[in-house]
Amino acid sequence: MVAAARIKIAVDDVSYSYEGKAALSNITFDIEANAITVLFGPAGGGKSTMLRLINRLNDLVEDTHLSGTISVDDEDVYAPGMDVAALRRRVGMVFALPLPLPGTIRENVLYGPRLTGSRDRMLLEETLARSLRQAALWDEVKDRLEQPANALSGGQQQRLCIARSLALEPEVLLLDEPTSGLDPISTGKVEASLAELKENYTVVIVPHSIQQAARVADYAAFLLMGELIEFRPGGEIFVNPTDQRTHDYVTGRFG
Amino acid sequence: MEREQVQRVGFVLLGLLALVVVLPILFVVGTIVVKGISAINVEFLLALPRDGMKTGGIFPAIVGTILLTLGTAAVAIPVGVGGAVYLAEYARDTRLTRAIRLAIINLAGIPSVVYGLFGLGLFVLFLKFGTSILAGSLTLAIMTLPIIISTSEEALRTVPSEFRTVNASLGGTRWQGIHNVVLPQALPGMITGVILGLLRAAGETAPILFTVAAFYLPRLPESVFDQTMALPYHLFVISTQVPGMPLEIQFGTALVLLTLVLSMNVLASIMRSYFRKRRQW
Numbered sequence: 001m002v003a004a005a006r007i008k009i010a011v012d013d014v015s016y017s018y019e020g021k022a023a024l025s026n027i028t029f030d031i032e033a034n035a036i037t038v039l040f041g042p043a044g045g046g047k048s049t050m051l052r053l054i055n056r057l058n059d060l061v062e063d064t065h066l067s068g069t070i071s072v073d074d075e076d077v078y079a080p081g082m083d084v085a086a087l088r089r090r091v092g093m094v095f096a097l098p099l100p101l102p103g104t105i106r107e108n109v110l111y112g113p114r115l116t117g118s119r120d121r122m123l124l125e126e127t128l129a130r131s132l133r134q135a136a137l138w139d140e141v142k143d144r145l146e147q148p149a150n151a152l153s154g155g156q157q158q159r160l161c162i163a164r165s166l167a168l169e170p171e172v173l174l175l176d177e178p179t180s181g182l183d184p185i186s187t188g189k190v191e192a193s194l195a196e197l198k199e200n201y202t203v204v205i206v207p208h209s210i211q212q213a214a215r216v217a218d219y220a221a222f223l224l225m226g227e228l229i230e231f232r233p234g235g236e237i238f239v240n241p242t243d244q245r246t247h248d249y250v251t252g253r254f255g
Numbered sequence: 256m257e258r259e260q261v262q263r264v265g266f267v268l269l270g271l272l273a274l275v276v277v278l279p280i281l282f283v284v285g286t287i288v289v290k291g292i293s294a295i296n297v298e299f300l301l302a303l304p305r306d307g308m309k310t311g312g313i314f315p316a317i318v319g320t321i322l323l324t325l326g327t328a329a330v331a332i333p334v335g336v337g338g339a340v341y342l343a344e345y346a347r348d349t350r351l352t353r354a355i356r357l358a359i360i361n362l363a364g365i366p367s368v369v370y371g372l373f374g375l376g377l378f379v380l381f382l383k384f385g386t387s388i389l390a391g392s393l394t395l396a397i398m399t400l401p402i403i404i405s406t407s408e409e410a411l412r413t414v415p416s417e418f419r420t421v422n423a424s425l426g427g428t429r430w431q432g433i434h435n436v437v438l439p440q441a442l443p444g445m446i447t448g449v450i451l452g453l454l455r456a457a458g459e460t461a462p463i464l465f466t467v468a469a470f471y472l473p474r475l476p477e478s479v480f481d482q483t484m485a486l487p488y489h490l491f492v493i494s495t496q497v498p499g500m501p502l503e504i505q506f507g508t509a510l511v512l513l514t515l516v517l518s519m520n521v522l523a524s525i526m527r528s529y530f531r532k533r534r535q536w
Contacts, residue, residue, distance in 0.1 A: 055424065057420065057424055059423075060420065060423060062347060085426045085427070085428060086426065088423065088424055088425065088426040089425070092424070093424040095417070095420070095424075099418070099421050101421060101422075101436055102436065102440060111422075111425055111427075111435075112425040112426060115425060115426055115427045115431055115435075116426070164425065165424075165425070168426065
């Protein structure tokens with residue numbers, strides 16, 4: 001862990017409800033730059049919701065209410081006049097299921113850069129290769145970049161989606177159970193690429209299992225029924241949880 | 256044993272019912288082709304009518320129907336597709352949008368002659384377009400809109416919402432998502448809707464009766480403010496209003512109309528399968 005820790009994302013007293021039902025209550029924690037922060041807990045705890053609030057993807061949902069503040073680099077992401085598209089370019093996201101867009105592998109990776117009007121071929125080629133390398137996919141697809149993205153295997157598709165996010169050179173990467181549909185070998189590859197990614201990115205991940213949480217976490221937040229029960233460095237929370245509920249969950253009493 | 260017999264009887268019954276649907280179509284098409292084919296020749300297709308329409312050709316009516324269909328398309332496609340995109344992609348579920356949807360459903364059920372009278376009142380008389388291609392195209396377009404809007408909206412809704420989420424997560428605006436991902440994927444379904452609507456417009460008689468159709472006008476229209484002959488109305492006229500009209504010409508005209516409509520249908524199928532092949536999910 002870095003000595004002079006820098007706060008990348010600050011979540012301050014966030015409560016969130018959807019159609020009148022509370023999804024998150026009074027959540028406060030800081031996410032450190034260049035570290036992997038894990039949000040874990042049983043289903044329905046508000047992990048995905050928390051992620052989607054950071055890049056304002058929940059704007060697409062109607063009938064919601066949010067209080068508290070979420071800031072990235074000390075900038076309130078819900079401030080009026082916030083450029084949401086620019087925020088989402090800085091805060092990339094990968095979803096539980098691999099969701100390649102219609103089109104080729106190349107088109108998928110370069111979708112984001114092209115949205116901003118990038119036309120420089122050299123630069124786009126560079127971005128393509130860099131992103132695919134970072135996602136540990138380059139060697140498998142470099143000879144078939146013009147093939148449809150959905151011809152790839154599930155594991156490859158998910159790494160393609162990671163590459164697609166990385167093509168925008170985001171500062172933060174949000175991953176919502178990125179390996180839930182993958183076999184163990186593909187999962188290993190994705191986790192290995194995560195370890196490299198934190199050199200350059202701030203990573204927030206909802207893991208698909210508690211074992212994965214323990215493997216990758218620098219910091220871990222335990223979310224239960226919309227409440228943040230415990231937030232501590234990863235090694236401590238899994239080995240020696242302070243809250244009884246965290247203890248029960250990590251030892252497999254429920255969940 | 257008994258259950259299998261029931262099943263067999265069921266299959267036979269359902270098969271017969273399917274046959275009942277197909278037979279009239281075969282019969283109608285067959286009759287028109289057999290009785291009308293002898294009327295078809297270059298003169299019939301490309302000459303002006305003569306001698307009170309009893310000889311000569313139906314060229315002005317063919318041109319008129321093509322022009323009216325193009326005019327309808329020019330108005331109905333942008334408005335219909337635009338409306339569908341708004342309803343499917345932008346509109347929130349409010350009382351207003353629910354009212355709009357209800358209106359569209361009800362518009363689809365209005366008899367075509369009512370559209371004709373509406374066109375007469377609004378376009379021909381009030382807006383003073385006169386009996387003209389413009390008035391006729393606008394009337395047909397309004398009649399076609401509900402079909403285009405509802406099928407296009409349906410096509411847009413079948414595109415997985417995840418694509419829109421992915422677009423947003425990569426910093427795309429709503430419109431960029433629609434333009435880059437959703438519209439290309441919805442295109443086959445939208446084309447089907449557009450063609451279905453235009454087919455109906457091409458074959459209608461009542462809406463053009465008061466708004467554009469000329470009883471007998473042996474020349475080609477020169478502007479959008481001209482009247483024109485059109486195949487469906489011409490067919491109606493020569494079948495009921497002109498005594499002593501050779502049967503051959505009536506069936507020949509029907510055959511031309513049918514061929515025009517069916518070829519549009521085939522074209523639509525080709526376009527649909529072309530775009531569907533390019534769809535990747």
